[in-house]
Amino acid sequence: MLLGATLLAAPVSAEVLTGEDPETGLRSWTWSHAGTSVQLLQLLPDQIRAFFLARGFEGEEVERIARACVFQTIFRNDGDRPVEYDLEDWSLLNRGERRPLRTRERWDAEWQTHPIDEPARIALRWALLPTVQGFEPGDYNWGMTSFGLPPGEPLDLRIVVRIAGEQITAQIPSVVCAADR
Amino acid sequence: MRLIVTAALLISFALPGQAVTPGKGLTPMPDRPPAPDFALSDIDGQTHRLSDYRGQVLVVNFWATWCPPCREEMPSMDRASQTLAADGIQMLAVNVGEDEDTIFQFTANYPVGFPLLMDRDSKVAEAWPIRGLPTTFVVDPQGRIAYRAIGGRDWDQGELLDPVRALTRPPTAEP
Numbered sequence: 001m002l003l004g005a006t007l008l009a010a011p012v013s014a015e016v017l018t019g020e021d022p023e024t025g026l027r028s029w030t031w032s033h034a035g036t037s038v039q040l041l042q043l044l045p046d047q048i049r050a051f052f053l054a055r056g057f058e059g060e061e062v063e064r065i066a067r068a069c070v071f072q073t074i075f076r077n078d079g080d081r082p083v084e085y086d087l088e089d090w091s092l093l094n095r096g097e098r099r100p101l102r103t104r105e106r107w108d109a110e111w112q113t114h115p116i117d118e119p120a121r122i123a124l125r126w127a128l129l130p131t132v133q134g135f136e137p138g139d140y141n142w143g144m145t146s147f148g149l150p151p152g153e154p155l156d157l158r159i160v161v162r163i164a165g166e167q168i169t170a171q172i173p174s175v176v177c178a179a180d181r
Numbered sequence: 182m183r184l185i186v187t188a189a190l191l192i193s194f195a196l197p198g199q200a201v202t203p204g205k206g207l208t209p210m211p212d213r214p215p216a217p218d219f220a221l222s223d224i225d226g227q228t229h230r231l232s233d234y235r236g237q238v239l240v241v242n243f244w245a246t247w248c249p250p251c252r253e254e255m256p257s258m259d260r261a262s263q264t265l266a267a268d269g270i271q272m273l274a275v276n277v278g279e280d281e282d283t284i285f286q287f288t289a290n291y292p293v294g295f296p297l298l299m300d301r302d303s304k305v306a307e308a309w310p311i312r313g314l315p316t317t318f319v320v321d322p323q324g325r326i327a328y329r330a331i332g333g334r335d336w337d338q339g340e341l342l343d344p345v346r347a348l349t350r351p352p353t354a355e356p
Contacts, residue, residue, distance in 0.1 A: 051247070076204075076332075122278040122303050126245060130312035133331075138205030140332035141313035142250055 016172055031172050035079020035137075036161055041072040042178040043144070045151055051127075056120030064110070065124065068102060069149040069177035074142050077135035081164035084134045089160035092147050092175075102146040103131040151180035201253040204332040207344055213325035216241070216318065217308040221275065221298040224284050229298055231324070234271055238348045239320040242274040243306050246287040250333035251315040259293040261336035268349050273298060277306045277314060321348045 019028040030039040048066040057065070077083040087101050100106070104125050111121055129143030147155060157172040216239075220230045231239075242258065244251035255274075262272035272295040276284050284297055300306055309318070310329070319328040327348055334341055 076202075118302065119278065126277055126303065126306075126314055127247070133312050135331060136206075136208040138332075139208070139330065140202075140204050140250075142201075142248065142332075143313055 026178065027176065029172050029175055031159065031170055033161075033168060033170065034081075034163055035077065036083050036163060036168075037074075037076045037078065038159055038161075038172070039074040039076075040145070040157070040172065040175060041074070042176070043070050043072055044178050045070075045180045052120065052123065055123035056117045057123075058116075061114060061116050061120070064114070065107075065146065067151060067180065069147040069151070069153060069155075070144050071147075071175075072142065073129050073145040074140065075129065075133070075135070076140035077137055078140075079163065080137050082134060082136055083164075084132075084162045085160065086132045087129070087145070088131065091158050092149075093156040093158070094147075094149055094153055099148065102148045104128050105131060107146075147177065149177050151177055153177045201250050201333065203250075203254065203335040204330065205334070207319060207328035207330050207341065209344075210326045210329055213321065213323075213327055214310070216320045216324055216326050217305070219275075219298075219300075219305045219308075221300055221305060223296040223298050224281050224288075227296070229273065229296055231320070234320070235324050236322050238268075238270045238322060238345060240265070240270065240272040240317060240345065241309075241320060242272070242315060242317040243277055243300075243309070243311055244274055244315045245277050246279055246283055248314045252287075252291060254315065254333035254336060255291045255293060257334075257336035259295065261342060262293070262295045265342065265345065268346050270345060270349065271295070275300050275305060278303050319345050319348065 015032065017030045019030070020026070026042040026044070028039060028041045030037060045066040048070050049062050052062045052065055075085065087103050090101055091098050092101065107124055107128070108121070127144050129141060129145050133141060149155060153176070155175050155177070157175055159170055159172065161168050216231060218231045220228055222228050240262075246252070258272065258274070265272065274293070274295060275298045277300050279299070280301065281299060284299065288297070313331065315333055317330045317334065318326050321327040328344060336342070
């Protein structure tokens with residue numbers, strides 16, 4: 001990975017590393033502070049289509065998730081204190097509009113009006129990053145986050161974590177949804 | 182027709198060169214809550230009930246084939262299960278939401294000697310204190326959750342297994 005560092009104008013000492021895979025061109029953003037890190041890895045809409053078509057989704061429904069700006073997300077606690085987050089505290093800024101993330105609960109609500117088979121609902125639910133999670137030192141999760149934007153859109157992500165109860169708010173700027181190649 | 186990208190990209194959701202770095206340690210569970218009972222079939226059709234293992238130390242791993250950290254820890258978990266068997270400790274892996282064929286295909290590349298149970302409707306996973314995969318629990322001989330690990334681990338690390346083995350020994354009396 002080719003990496004570059006950008007110091008953030010955040011209320012904490014933190015930094016964001018950006019990277020681009022030379023083979024695929026897919027980009028990544030990694031925020032870290034005091035042993036806690038959040039990494040966003042672009043996923044292509046075609047990757048999302050294939051994954052969910054193999055797990056019970058059908059054409060129209062799979063497009064809803066494939067074109068919802070999905071990232072593989074890795075949240076790690078490599079520090080020495082417990083860490084918690086709630087994705088309801090996170091938000092994104094896109095073209096001047098602040099939006100919430102599409103959490104498991106928001107997708108579940110969407111399937112109330114656009115029903116999908118139970119295996120598909122289960123697959124999406126467990127593939128998404130948990131909405132609320134607590135990590136002891138040494139714990140981590142991989143999971144998808146979705147931002148509900150069209151492919152190729154830019155966004156700034158505001159994240160909130162609590163390290164041993166202390167709330168940390170930071171920005172991951174200039175994130176870009178993967179294009180629909 | 183739109184190009185549906187290569188199988189490698191589809192399956193892993195990991196970028197090339199994106200290594201899975203294992204987590205560390207086991208977290209003691211305060212007050213050791215009771216482990217919710219279950220009755221699940223393994224991929225050979227045999228039913229396993231948690232209550233059947235009462236009196237034994239049990240390691241219960243919740244996983245899915247599409248989850249990179251789950252796949253990464255399987256080989257070392259299999260080696261650990263063989264080591265721990267000498268101490269009478271059993272390992273079980275509960276697959277969340279997938280079918281028998283998917284799991285069976287997975288075992289061609291990741292053969293394991295411990296039972297792979299199927300939680301097709303994810304009801305068991307939802308009854309346990311799990312929010313993401315993989316999550317592993319260590320259940321004591323009294324059927325209580327003694328330890329938890331969120332995210333994959335390197336089960337070849339001896340110190341990871343020490344607290345598991347310690348559960349097989351009767352607690353020492355207070356002086």
